[in-house]
Each structure stands twice: as structure tokens, then as C-alpha cells.
Amino acid sequence: MVTQLVEPTEKLVYQRPDSLAELYTHYCPGCTHGTAHRLVAEVLDELRLQNDTILVASVGCSVFSYKYFDVDAAEAAHGRACAMATGIKRVHPDKIVFTYQGDGDLASIGLAETMHAAIRGENITVIFINNAIYGMTGGQMAPTTLPGQETTSSPFGRDVRLTGNPIHVAELLAAIPGTAYSVRRSMHDARHVLQAKKAIQTAFTVQQQGLGFSIVELLSSCPTNWKMTPNEALSWVRDNMLPVYPLGDYKVPESLQSTKRGKRD
Amino acid sequence: MSKELLKGNIAIAEAAVRAGCEAYFGYPITPQTELLEHMSSRMLELGRVFLQSESEVAAINMVYGAASAGARAMTSSSSPGISLMQEGLSYIVGSEVPAVIVDVVRGGPGLGNIQPSQGDYNQLVKSAGHGDYHPIVLAPANIQEAIDLTVLAFDLADVYRTLVFVVADGTLGQMMEPAELPPMRALRPRPEWALTGKGERPQNIISSIYLSADLLEAFNQKLQAKLALIAQREVRYEAYQLEDAEYVVVAFGTVGRIAKTAVQNLRRQGIAVGLFRPITLWPFPEKQLSELADSGRIKAFLVTEMNAGQMLQDVRLAVGRDVPVHFYGRMGGVVPMPEEIETALAELVNGNGRLPKTILEGKNGHPTR
Amino acid sequence: MATGRIVIDVERCKGCELCLEACPQHVIEMGNFFNGKGYRPAMLVDPRHECTGCALCAVVCPDGCITVYRDVPAPKAQPVLKGVPA
């Protein structure tokens, strides 16, 4: 007689989200663009939005995000993602439309389109990757570059007398009445990654509820252009970016504030 | 339907509405603002999309978005605004989405003025954005034609998934004329390539990137094949009194209309002149013009434009070296009178195919050759 | 404490070491071989079964390479007999 002991059962705790395509990404090892992709995809899965979502990718390292997400997607011109997303959302008000933009794309060349989308209260979600640098073009100064930070186009460190101070996008957009949700999060460790995910979820919920423009600014790393290992780069985010870019909720719709508090109390 | 008295800008706007334009985005600029204003009420009345954008840059990218989402989308502007749109135009062609743009041309360069001009010929026909392509460019000469070509623009944009311009100028935009509007069409269904949320089908992507040289070359070859097909099938022009003409004036848009009057007046004097009026500036009626030149009957061509001779170069390419091609142009927003064109033509006839120095160097005419 | 295990998609891994740093149990190591893309992939090295299935590694992995399972203790530790007489 043969008896077989069935293994103690196990449950699946985490797996790659369906909203991510199977494709292997071109991102450098340890680049948090990948993390941000994963978080957005997890949220789309959890809110069951994959089939009803349209992504507008931007120009920057994330230029191919349109094929990394398994959703309908467009690739906008540099800086124009919010304008393109406006065109799409106005035609499909019942679909979820989000842009995925870097800091050169959103805060430099595309600032006007971003601001005006917020001013119109365009009911779209913006995932904003702040890595303090132009990644794709090889590490030039961005509007988000820290004071004194050396880049390939500020070799002596960013001189704020000549180039101004870093732009605070989450705070700036929070001041606009059309903005419903504007927060800054970081992805430098697991705890913060989870907080970032929560914010992304809230941002999409804001859009689902038709409350207006939502943006999640994500402090992100660029190990390649910062010339660091991926783990050093995350420490650099913590030690150097966090003091300049305080994490926080700069604007949260009242309806969502109360539910959040209600849960916590 | 019957004819009604219509103003150019409004007629174009209403024609677009009736052709099933579902989304309009634009930024005010004279002399096309009435078009935008008409859309601002009509589109909302019909529950369609109207949005005054923050700039022409935003407008064209909104059009790009709406077109990608499967709507018949358009914008309208005037010369400096079109210049601002160039990058977006290129993306639209590069990702093969249909879009219609109306350019009511004004005088340049720079801020120039708001008077009628044809100074955008090169900007539209030759350099509407970076890369190897031409948009289809339709040039009406009267309001009925502006209406018909606006409707055609949407159809051509859909058939070829490309960019179509309707080019007018302030004269046509402001002019009132009896014309008949088309019946209201239903909005067309969304094409299967459009971004609508993927649902149960595989994802749709609208993009103009081809990172590898091979793939981009392959795309360009496909694009060129499409352009060749358009060039073969979509040439449009008006041939007026050309059967026995010995002298031919070549002019488009408003100037074509003025030149027609000149031709009629000279015909009454028994002079064998005719008018060749390109309606599609791209594809340019090159073959037709070339055949005309090769007929052996034509003693000279006179190109007239409200610019320094932009279409002139295309005419010369088509005509070749055997028949002289002369030019008479006005710039800066000055509209030529029929008499000016008549004088130039008459001089050409008297000079047996040559223009006398007085015209060539006259303060009005812009000399060439 | 709960126990678990992770499965790393070795071919997808870029060897960035973020998971290694994030793992509180120190049961992830970098492999001493190269995958098809030329990276040294991360590996679970857990002879004492210390992985808790906390998923922190997966949370930080930029490339979504990690699948996490947590053990579910068999109810009342009763071995389930299955099988047929030979």
C-alpha cells in the first residue's frame, strides 16, 4: 500500500500583475521606472480597469511604456501627453485615461500642457516620475535637478543663481482649483513603495469618481546617470531628494479624506 | 437643400460639422477666429467636443489624441499657428491617424499682418513637419468649393489615414457668397485601430516610433507607397478655357478666382488665354501641367500668387525648359486686381511669350527670370 | 512566524540587488551564473526555510520578477492520506 502525503498547501501572496505586458523592459537594472510601472499595473488590476484604460506615454526613458502596459496606448510628442490625453478623454469620458511622464517631459517642455489640463480640471491621472535628471538623453539638468547637483549640462553643479531652483510640481498643481488630487511619494524602500501604490490607487479612484485632475509625483532613481549602484541610488533619493521634495498630500478631495480618516479611527 | 448666403469661415465650420467632425480643438487667431467661434456653439449644441486650447501646440496634440481615440477631429488656425503645430503634424502622419486642419493664411513673416496671403504654400506643401511626407492640401477658390472640399478632407483623411489641409485666406474666410451646405451626416463608427480601451481584444497602440533603422525604413516605404497612391488617385484641378489656349495663367485659391476674371476679360478681346487652377496643391497636378506644356501650343505660362513665387517652383518642375514660365505676385497681404493680371498677361502676349522689363521690375510685380 | 518561498523569474531578473537589500530574512543571494541577458540573477537561498513570504522583495523589484507564496499550515496538522492500494 502506497500512501502519499499531500504537501501543506500554500497561497499566492504576490505575482506579476496582468496589466503589465510580458515584455522584457529596456530599463536599466534597478531603475524605479520599472517599480512605478508595476505599481500602476497592480492598481489597474485591483480596480479591474485594464480593459477600460488608455495610457498616454511620453518622451523620455519611459517612451516605450505604451508596450509595457497591456492596455490601449498612445505615444505623445515630448511634453504633450496631457494635451493628447485631453483629446482622448474628451472623446471617451467614460474610459480611464492616464499619462506617464518624466520630469523633463512634464515640468520643462510640457509644463503649459500639464498646468492647463489641471486648470481645466481634466479628469485624467498623471503619473509623474521625478528623477531629478533627463534620463533618456544621458543625464542633463532637469527643472527638478537639486541645487548643486552635477549633471552633464551642469558640470559644476546646478547654480540656482543661473538656472533657478527645483520646481515643486505636486505643490504647484495642488494650488490649481481644477486639481482634485496631488501628492508626492517616493519609491526608495518597500514601505514607501507601498505608500506610493496607495496614492496611485487613490488617484485612479479620483478619476473613476469624476472628481478632476489627479497627479502622483514619484521620487525616482536613475542609477545610470547618477553613476551609482541601484541601492546607492535609492539611498541618494532618501538622503538628498527627500529634504528638497517633502513627501505629502498636497491636495486630497474631501470625500476621500473622510473615508481615509474613518478607516484609521 | 437650397443655397444660402454664407460667410467663408462659417461655411467651412458648418461643413465640418455636417461631415461628422466629432471633436474640434483650436486657439483664436485672425483671420480664422469665426470658424472657432462657430464651432464653440455648434459642437456643444450637438453634444460633440469643442475645446479652446491653451495654444496651437496643445490644439494639434488634442486633435492627435481625439483622432487616436477614433473621432473625426479637426483644428483650424492661421499661418503662425500652423508653424507652431509642425511637430504634432509630423506625429499624426507618423502614426497614421486621420486629421483635418484648416489654414486661413495671413501675411508673414513674423507677426506680419492679418491680410490675405498665400505665403503658407511651402509650409503646407513642402514642410508641414519633419520627415518624408506631404499632407494632402486642398485649395478652394470659392465658398461652395470650400464647403465641398472640407467634406472631402474628412473622407480623404479617413481613407488614407493621413493629414489633410484645407487652405484658404482672409478673402475667402470673410467673403459672403450663396452656397449650399451638405446634409448632416451621422458620426462615423470608431475605426478598429482606435484607442477605446482594449476590452477583450489585444491592445491597440498609436505611436510613431520605430527604433531600428530597418523598421523605420520599412515604415517610410509603406508611407511613400501610400503617398504615391494618393498622387495617382487624388489630383484635382480646374482647367478653364485651355482647349485652344496659347497662354496659360496658373493660380490657386483666391488668386485663381481673380485670374479667372482676367482670363474672361482677355478672351473677350479675342486673346487665347486660359486658366490652370490646381485644387490639390499636394498632390500637385504635375502630369496634367506637363502634358499641357508638351502640347506644343502653349507659348508661355504666367504663375500668379500672393507670395514671392512658392508654387512657381512646382510649375517650373512640371513644365520643364521648353516653355517659358513667368511670375507675377503680390505679397504682404496685397490682393492683386484682375487688371494687374490682365496687364501682365497682355504684355506676355505682346512680347510673344516674354514679359517686358517694366512688369518684371515694376514695383508691384515681383520679378523672376 | 509564517513561512513561505519565492520564485524568481531568472531570465527577467536584471541583478539589481534591490530585493537582496529589502529582504529582512537575508535569504536572497545573487547567483554565480549569468542569465540570457548577461545579468547575475537573484536567487532564494533558504536552507532553514526562513523566508516568511512577506513579499517585501517583490514590492521593490522593478522588474516584477518575483512571485511569492506563503505556507498555509495544514488544518490541525492532520496528515491527509491519499492514494490507492497498490
Ligand SMILES: Cc1ncc(C[n+]2csc(CCOP(=O)(O)OP(=O)(O)O)c2C)c(N)n1
Ligand atoms: C521636441 C523634443 N525636444 C527634445 C527631445 C529630446 N528628449 C528626449 S527625452 C528628453 C528628456 C527626458 O527626460 P525626462 O522627461 O526627465 O524623462 P527620463 O528620461 O528621465 O525618464 C529629451 C530632452 C525630444 N524628443 N523632442
Ligand code: SF4
Ligand atoms: S537612464 Fe536612468 S531613468 Fe533611464 S532607464 Fe536608465 S536608470 Fe532609468
Ligand code: SF4
Ligand atoms: S518574501 Fe520576504 S522573507 Fe521571503 S525572500 Fe522575499 S523579502 Fe525575503
Ligand code: SF4
Ligand atoms: S529586485 Fe528583481 S530584478 Fe532586481 S535582483 Fe531582485 S529579482 Fe532581480
